[in-house]
Amino acid sequence: MSSDLLEARLAKLRRLRELGHDPYGRRFPATLPSAIVRRKAEPLQLAPGATDDRARIRVAGRIVLLRDMGKLAFLHLRDADGDLQIGVSRRDVGDAAWELFKLLDLGDLLGVDGVLGRTKTGELTVWARSLTLLTKCLRPPPEKWHGLQDVDLRYRRRYVDLFVNPDVMRTFRARLTIIESIREYLRSLDFWEVETPTLQPLHGGAAARPFTTHHNTLDMTLFLRISPELYLKRLLVGGMERVFEISRNFRNEGISPRHNPEFTMLELYQAYGDLSDMMEITEGMIRAAINRIGGGAIRPFGVHAINFNPPFARRRYFDLLQEFAGVDGRDAAAVQARAASLNIPTQGMDDAIVINKVFEALVEPHLVQPTFVIDYPADLCPLTRRKPDDPSIAERFELYVACTELANAYTELNDPAVQRETFTRQLRGEGDETMRVFDEDFVMALEYGMPPAGGLGVGIDRLVMLLTNAPSIRDVILFPLQRPRAGADEAQHP
């Protein structure tokens, strides 16, 4: 960057030091968040132009707006809750503080001690009695009105994005609230929160390529988990009857508005339960999250209005294929023909994979409102129990919202013999052979006996996207993966 902007601020920093101010200040206790200040102001019934001299108020935050009128100035101080107007009058603060004020810039972190009042136009204002520089900002912040728009810079300098764009802060605060509400809900159902390995000698529980790493002392290859599933089920064997984990998973696959190489997944398992329990929990959990973040059950998402009121629709996989693809999913030849008409390559692929490609192409675009898709072809579901009256159908649902998979659940397979067989079978057309790995120890665990159980996985990032109307997964992950950018100004980082 051109160094004059930086130099101007450095010059002020030197001057501040000369005047005895620490440009990298210290503890500034007893401040109130701006939201609390606003709440406290209400019962005071301050008239426009009035001040209340009785109580001193201390606030701290970043200067995001500054209007200087010579001997009087207004500035907006931003904290994690929002903005608060500060009034600085030369008459009230004295010449020394005014000199300090003159050396402040947009972006500086400031502590204010003052009294509450309202301006002539009625805006709540803390009239400063003293000012304390808390940290000098050396770089000019982005424009006050448009903020930081460049998506690349927003992700690379999320710290700027957060203090400049209040919507971004709100989104991540909503993310926190959603996750909190899920924890609370599951705890209320007596689920135990557990932690299982991120570094795994075998990657299992999903079909995806893993990231590979190496442990030096043990001289062994390790994989970053693609899923915690097989460990959580081992805990069922051990007698933990209801467990959940909110885990960061890593998949070495493509990046898209709905995929980040690391993402957050909720997985839970309930002994002596099944698919129907998982449906109830899914609906209850989403309801709990919506109640906590507010905004109602009918929510905008892009061009859609999504109705999250339970119960969600339940639709059979083959019925949906019939309705939207006009094809009988059990008629392999008809499905092949449909796939061919869509230019979907089917060469050497198993029927189940072809069917699913047709489903993704023709059915998913219609699944806007929350829909439990049930009765999946068993071949697609290696860890799922089959229906007792029809072993070709798995007891599984996927929850679709806004044409995207949000959750996935099954009645868990606990028959070690069947598990051993499905582990060994690799479907043709299902990615490459690194995806399914035989986990002998997991089968042994099943041989000790895993209780019949229901299991559920929910993509937390996607849930947050849906509930905050975020178009990209990068909008709900604080530091999404970006390629490093070498540049003179950027130095080596990020």
Next chain:
RNA sequence: GAGGGCGUAGCUCAGUCGGUAGAGCAACGGCCUUUUAAGCCGUGGGUCCUGGGUUCGAGCCCCAGCGCCCUCACCA
């Protein structure tokens, strides 16, 4: 990995047919005690993403590269 789009001042953006690089905000100097994107007067600020090429002359045209966004594929 394939296709398409974008990259100009600290930020948000204009830039016509290839002919001296522009605005607003921010910055700097001055005025201003109730502003709401405050206002007024003045000043400075550019690796036009990078590297080649075409041309008398390139921000603009061509080639290559880098980064980001979108679509598709893998995946959730």
